[in-house]
Amino acid sequence: MGNTLYRHLLKSSYLITKKYKRLWWLGLFIAFLGSGGEYQTLVDYLRQLINQGPIITNINHGYLFLTNMTNSWGAIFSLALLAAILIIAILFFFWIVATCFGVLMKTVADLPTNLPPKLNFSAWETWDQVKNKSIKILGLYLVAKVLTYAILALIIVPFLYLIWQSGNFTLNVIVTFFSFLIFVPLSIIISFVTKYAAAYVVLRQQRFGEAWTNGWRLFFSNWLISLEMALVMLIINLLISLVFSVVALLIFSPGFFLGIVQLNAQPQLLGGLTIASTTIIIILSAFLAAIVSTFQTVAWTLLFLRLNEPFPALSKLIRLASHLPKLINRFKTPTPLRPTSSK
Numbered sequence: 001m002g003n004t005l006y007r008h009l010l011k012s013s014y015l016i017t018k019k020y021k022r023l024w025w026l027g028l029f030i031a032f033l034g035s036g037g038e039y040q041t042l043v044d045y046l047r048q049l050i051n052q053g054p055i056i057t058n059i060n061h062g063y064l065f066l067t068n069m070t071n072s073w074g075a076i077f078s079l080a081l082l083a084a085i086l087i088i089a090i091l092f093f094f095w096i097v098a099t100c101f102g103v104l105m106k107t108v109a110d111l112p113t114n115l116p117p118k119l120n121f122s123a124w125e126t127w128d129q130v131k132n133k134s135i136k137i138l139g140l141y142l143v144a145k146v147l148t149y150a151i152l153a154l155i156i157v158p159f160l161y162l163i164w165q166s167g168n169f170t171l172n173v174i175v176t177f178f179s180f181l182i183f184v185p186l187s188i189i190i191s192f193v194t195k196y197a198a199a200y201v202v203l204r205q206q207r208f209g210e211a212w213t214n215g216w217r218l219f220f221s222n223w224l225i226s227l228e229m230a231l232v233m234l235i236i237n238l239l240i241s242l243v244f245s246v247v248a249l250l251i252f253s254p255g256f257f258l259g260i261v262q263l264n265a266q267p268q269l270l271g272g273l274t275i276a277s278t279t280i281i282i283i284l285s286a287f288l289a290a291i292v293s294t295f296q297t298v299a300w301t302l303l304f305l306r307l308n309e310p311f312p313a314l315s316k317l318i319r320l321a322s323h324l325p326k327l328i329n330r331f332k333t334p335t336p337l338r339p340t341s342s343k
Contacts, residue, residue, distance in 0.1 A: 009306065027297065
């Protein structure tokens with residue numbers, strides 16, 4: 001299996017996702033943890049840089065809003081109460097999401113190698129086993145988000161704000177480039193460590209601190225494999241997004257253009273067709289997100305199990321590098337000339 005690490009993992013993940021469709025319900029909730037893959041951070045950061053001006057403007061508006069709010073204690077109390085209720089509701093929802101994440105990991109880890117045709121899966125039984133660990137999983141993801149946004153808020157945003165205010169374009173480009181080099185790798189590493197730490201919590205019953213420490217150790221011991229796996233996931237995500245964009249366009253366009261053509265005769269038709277096509281696209285999007293999240297969680301769980309096996313796993317680049325000397329020697333070694341027969 002050493003020579004076909006990713007092929008084996010991706011094939012097994014595909015078969016499990018395809019065969020056990022009941023797991024898609026878990027994947028639907030897990031999608032809220034973010035199913036874009038680790039390199040999605042890079043895409044998100046680039047989007048933030050493009051919207052740098054509006055972000056700075058929103059910061060200024062937010063500061064002015066809070067300044068005005070301090071003049072009314074009743075408004076402050078109402079806002080604080082509303083924020084507290086909203087935070088509790090969000091934390092409860094993500095506790096459910098974290099539990100679904102743990103249930104899927106535990107189910108995949110307990111699957112036999114031969115993958116039986118029917119999944120012997122009791123959601124409530126597994127839920128009961130995992131629910132006590134959900135707080136730890138949620139805590140790991142909260143710590144990861146806090147670290148990521150702390151890096152962004154304490155290191156990156158102040159520099160970008162000052163440079164944007166100065167209006168120096170050259171300095172803005174330089175600082176943006178170096179902030180990119182700092183923020184994106186660190187946030188990607190934190191994402192890897194969080195996944196591995198969550199697996200240690202669910203599959204190895206480790207405590208929060210122990211799992212977090214072992215997550216860092218596992219990443220640094222297998223950083224190249226982790227990056228390659230994330231790159232494979234990114235490529236899969238991009239291909240799926242491309243296909244879905246085409247399908248969504250094919251669904252939305254006919255109704256939209258039909259509504260435009262019939263706008264004078266039936267003005268309400270455009271709105272009805274737009275709502276109908278948008279609803280279909282949203283349903284398909286949720287359906288696809290559930291499948292992709294299930295596939296990715298299965299793949300990362302199998303990778304975690306593989307990396308904890310006694311015999312080491314080798315990255316694709318290392319395997320290719322090991323064949324490089326043979327390839328070079330093949331080109332260096334001259335082909336022996338055939339002796340010519342003299343007449």
